[in-house]
Amino acid sequence: MEIIVCVKHVPETAEAEVTIDESGKRIKTEDLVYDINEWDDYALEEAVLLKEKHGGSITVITVGTEEADKTLRKCLARGADRAKRLADKAFEESDAFATAKILHKTIQNLPFDLILTGAQAGDDGFAQVGGILAELLGIPHATMIKKIDVTEGSVKVNRELEGGLEQVMEIKLPAVLAIQTGINEPRYVSIMGVRKARQKELKVLNLADIGLKEEEVGESGSWITVEKMFIPPVEKEAEILTGGLDNIATKIVETLRARGLI
Amino acid sequence: MKELFVLAEHRQGELRDVTFEMLTKGREISQKINADLTAVLLGHDVKEFAKTLAEQAKKVLIIDDVRLENFNAETYQKVLSYLISERQPSLTLIGHTAFGVDLAPSLATELKMPLATDCIDLDFEGERLVVIRQVYGGKVNVKAMLRKSESYIVTLRPATFEAQEVKAAGGQMIEVASPLSEDITYKRFIEYVQPPAGEVDITAADVIVAIGRGIKDADNMPVIEKLAKALGGVLACSRPIVDKDWLPTDRQVGTSGKTVKPKLYIAVGISGAFQHISGMKNADLIIAVNKDGKAPIFRVADYGVVEDLFKVVPVLTERILEEKSS
Numbered sequence: 001m002e003i004i005v006c007v008k009h010v011p012e013t014a015e016a017e018v019t020i021d022e023s024g025k026r027i028k029t030e031d032l033v034y035d036i037n038e039w040d041d042y043a044l045e046e047a048v049l050l051k052e053k054h055g056g057s058i059t060v061i062t063v064g065t066e067e068a069d070k071t072l073r074k075c076l077a078r079g080a081d082r083a084k085r086l087a088d089k090a091f092e093e094s095d096a097f098a099t100a101k102i103l104h105k106t107i108q109n110l111p112f113d114l115i116l117t118g119a120q121a122g123d124d125g126f127a128q129v130g131g132i133l134a135e136l137l138g139i140p141h142a143t144m145i146k147k148i149d150v151t152e153g154s155v156k157v158n159r160e161l162e163g164g165l166e167q168v169m170e171i172k173l174p175a176v177l178a179i180q181t182g183i184n185e186p187r188y189v190s191i192m193g194v195r196k197a198r199q200k201e202l203k204v205l206n207l208a209d210i211g212l213k214e215e216e217v218g219e220s221g222s223w224i225t226v227e228k229m230f231i232p233p234v235e236k237e238a239e240i241l242t243g244g245l246d247n248i249a250t251k252i253v254e255t256l257r258a259r260g261l262i
Numbered sequence: 263m264k265e266l267f268v269l270a271e272h273r274q275g276e277l278r279d280v281t282f283e284m285l286t287k288g289r290e291i292s293q294k295i296n297a298d299l300t301a302v303l304l305g306h307d308v309k310e311f312a313k314t315l316a317e318q319a320k321k322v323l324i325i326d327d328v329r330l331e332n333f334n335a336e337t338y339q340k341v342l343s344y345l346i347s348e349r350q351p352s353l354t355l356i357g358h359t360a361f362g363v364d365l366a367p368s369l370a371t372e373l374k375m376p377l378a379t380d381c382i383d384l385d386f387e388g389e390r391l392v393v394i395r396q397v398y399g400g401k402v403n404v405k406a407m408l409r410k411s412e413s414y415i416v417t418l419r420p421a422t423f424e425a426q427e428v429k430a431a432g433g434q435m436i437e438v439a440s441p442l443s444e445d446i447t448y449k450r451f452i453e454y455v456q457p458p459a460g461e462v463d464i465t466a467a468d469v470i471v472a473i474g475r476g477i478k479d480a481d482n483m484p485v486i487e488k489l490a491k492a493l494g495g496v497l498a499c500s501r502p503i504v505d506k507d508w509l510p511t512d513r514q515v516g517t518s519g520k521t522v523k524p525k526l527y528i529a530v531g532i533s534g535a536f537q538h539i540s541g542m543k544n545a546d547l548i549i550a551v552n553k554d555g556k557a558p559i560f561r562v563a564d565y566g567v568v569e570d571l572f573k574v575v576p577v578l579t580e581r582i583l584e585e586k587s588s
């Protein structure tokens with residue numbers, strides 16, 4: 001089974017200070033730590049599990065700068081067989097649509113039975129790339145995947161709906177599946193894996209290599225363009241308790257007592 | 263007359279809330295751009311839904327086909343791309359739900375129309391459509407403009423727009439013949455599976471202490487368990503905790519978990535992604551503990567503690583136990 005996994009190298013922002021830069025259209029990224037997008041981590045693991053069960057090979061692809069090699073190397077160490085990185089000045093400011101076009105051109109001539117993406121990217125959260133890519137390739141897709149069973153020529157998948165309900169669907173292969181977190185337990189990278197990964201192929205391709213025109217990618221090839229970024233307005237502000245741990249605990253206990261909660 | 267489409271979302275015999283939220287926002291925009299508000303209803307045996315929608319929309323386009331009974335992006339896309347090509351609505355609104363995200367990106371690609379997803383606001387500035395979205399887990403908002411087009415597709419974040427009760431429109435019901443000619447070819451709906459009921463029903467609890475990724479390791483769980491126990495409450499969590507199997511699925515609060523409304527909700531080490539917040543924002547009293555003062559959870563909390571949870575929680579637990587024994 002030939003599997004392609006699309007991965008994105010994203011900044012971890014849950015615990016970091018996020019500030020908007022002078023252009024007002026981007027955040028400052030210098031001090032942020034980047035890693036594989038959380039959803040893609042599960043997608044890669046699912047690919048490795050499928051390969052272990054059904055054989056075949058895994059190609060990981062990213063659209064990103066040299067920094068993204070860190071994520072590709074990690075994927076190689078975890079069990080992917082080869083990596084491709086798409087990089088070009090023209091790709092900057094690409095939205096999900098432009099990114100999907102780049103991935104489409106790259107994937108078009110590769111052999112594959114299954115393409116896995118994450119359900120969404122943790123940075124701009126479009127949740128679009130999988131669906132667009134499938135449509136461009138003219139193959140079916142399904143998103144929010146929590147379970148995959150490969151059968152002859154098709155897959156049976158569980159899609160996660162709201163409230164924990166799941167929907168079981170059968171989809172013909174080849175197909176694109178967008179993976180939801182929790183589908184598996186991503187493994188750690190082993191020292192052996194890291195060593196082996198050094199020998200694996202990591203190819204860098206640019207605009208000309210994949211045969212796209214400049215206006216098809218970047219801002220001109222996108223559906224949406226950022227006008228400005230801003231810190232969300234506060235509708236209701238929490239009263240921040242201060243004055244040391246003891247004081248804080250006392251205030252909370254008083255509040256709870258006043259409400260009859262203790 | 264220009265038109266604005268709202269795709270009605272229904273599941274297992276019920277119209278979903280997001281439908282009414284979209285109708286409310288859609289009504290506002292349709293008045294501004296002088297368009298008719300049209301609800302699009304795809305399904306099978308959906309007369310009752312049509313009546314409800316007709317109270318809210320100028321028109322209800324109904325396509326009744328047994329192949330549309332359960333949501334399936336293959337059939338929905340075929341039917342919608344037909345309707346949109348035929349009627350050229352200025353805008354089509356779809357919920358940013360498990361159904362909407364399965365459908366909108368490929369539909370927009372097929373129709374060569376610009377799409378913006380997971381929007382928390384939108385407006386026409388002249389001919390151009392402008393949207394507001396959240397990025398970086400809700401820490402930053404983006405104002406973005408869609409490429410100019412005659413027709414746009416936008417998915418709206420659920421539980422963002424308040425649905426208004428309107429019961430007047432007396433909408434015209436229009437049955438459209440199903441354009442589906444062949445059988446479903448590559449994507450087949452099999453069944454719904456319900457999550458198994460667990461031993462603890464967090465929706466019935468008065469006091470919930472919820473833990474997020476800030477707990478770092480499963481070995482640290484007892485710190486929070488003690489607090490929950492001291493308060494006589496139950497332990498709940500954000501999604502990553504369930505993904506890692508540290509707590510069972512039925513303890514998850516949020517869009518893909520449970521919606522809770524306790525008297526007290528203490529969120530510990532939870533950033534406050536909207537998928538989490540929509541499951542707990544209606545709690546009577548919300549206290550959040552997070553070492554990041556900019557965490558979005560503080561936008562819904564009544565009280566906040568900006569501190570390391572491993573310092574705060576033991577002190578608080580102790581104090582509560584003292585209070586109870588005195």
Ligand SMILES: Cc1cc2nc3c(=O)[nH]c(=O)nc-3n(C[C@H](O)[C@H](O)[C@H](O)COP(=O)(O)OP(=O)(O)OC[C@H]3O[C@@H](n4cnc5c(N)ncnc54)[C@H](O)[C@@H]3O)c2cc1C
Pocket residue numbers: 014015119120399473474475476477499500501502514515516517518519520530531532533534535536537538541551552553554557569570571572
């Ligand atoms: C379709 C879909 C459905 C989803 N459904 C749900 C859902 O139902 N419920 C849900 O919760 N999520 C859901 N999510 C995931 C959601 O988007 C977030 O990823 C998730 O809620 C983040 O969980 P978290 O806040 O625990 O982790 P993070 O966002 O990683 O936040 C951890 C927080 O802990 C704080 N912290 C770290 N260490 C400490 C410390 N020592 N002391 C104090 N604070 C500390 C950090 O500052 C940070 O704010 C869904 C996502 C998708 C795409």
Ligand SMILES: Nc1ncnc2c1ncn2[C@@H]1O[C@H](COP(=O)(O)O)[C@@H](O)[C@H]1O
Pocket residue numbers: 006007008009037039040061062063064096099116117118119120121122124125126127128129130
């Ligand atoms: N720059 C990128 N390179 C490779 N894959 C990507 C990129 N951006 C998004 N993807 C894939 O598309 C998924 C959904 O991303 P998005 O539609 O941007 O939310 C991600 O989880 C990745 O699998």
